[in-house]
Amino acid sequence: MAFPSDINLPSDARYYTFVETKKNFNSNYDITWSFSYYLPASSIQTHNNYQLGFSTFLTSLSSPVSSLPGQYLGDQDPEFILSKNAILTELSAPTAVEVLQTENLDTILLETGILSGTLVKIAFDSTGFYALTGRDSRPGVGLETDCIRESMVVRDLNFNVLANTALSAMSTTFTTLTTDTWRTLRFRYVNLGRKLHIDFHEQDTTTFTTLTTLNLNFSLGSVSNLDNIFIGFSFSTPISTSNHALSANNFYLRNLHIEGYEDDTILTETVTTPPLSVNPNIPSTTVTNISA
16 A cells, blocks of 8 residues: 555554444443553563554544554545545546645645544554644644654544643653553543543553543534444554664553443433422511510
């Protein structure tokens, strides 16, 4: 597969993306999912230049076709997804159609093509490159100043960066991606997409600790296909070939668990309150000059 020019990976790079299609959920209701991963310190060969990133996401797309590895960590290729909504030049021959672009070579899209299939994506990235700006006016941060190693990066449905934070800034125990025991991550997507809770616990406890809570700053009331949401996962190592980057060795994933509402019916209930009780005003007469 030919990747865009800003994705440059060695021939032995490992990357994959999958979507759990056996169950689709209605994101008008809360969705909670979790999984456990194991990345032993021996997998990075004790060097500081290893590159590995994994992410999890909610999507309305049931297939991860044309997903991009490297610094995109499995994001859907916008050229592929939005091709039907791009403005094309006039058809003069079967091979002469071209996508109309700006002077900066950004694809000009129709308004209906702005929304991608991903509602929110949470990435754990040893390089911080998932927060970088990208092609097709993808928003993000600068390479030299704002990429944070061993970080968590969250992007919303418009690919805006909502979080770009070092793990060590959020936790005193979960400071690096490596773990010599199984670590469980839990994600709680609540209140019509307005809020996201991210929790974790280590193997020696079953009590979750909140890593962070994010206000996602939008409501999904105007987004279609909300009753057809899937959970996805992606992985890539290395993330680029810059600075002689090295791949991590073994990475293990298990126990993907999802809870949510699986029907397409929006349940509503009219809540009524009983009328307030009234204490009647009873006229009274004051009696004076009475003695026992």
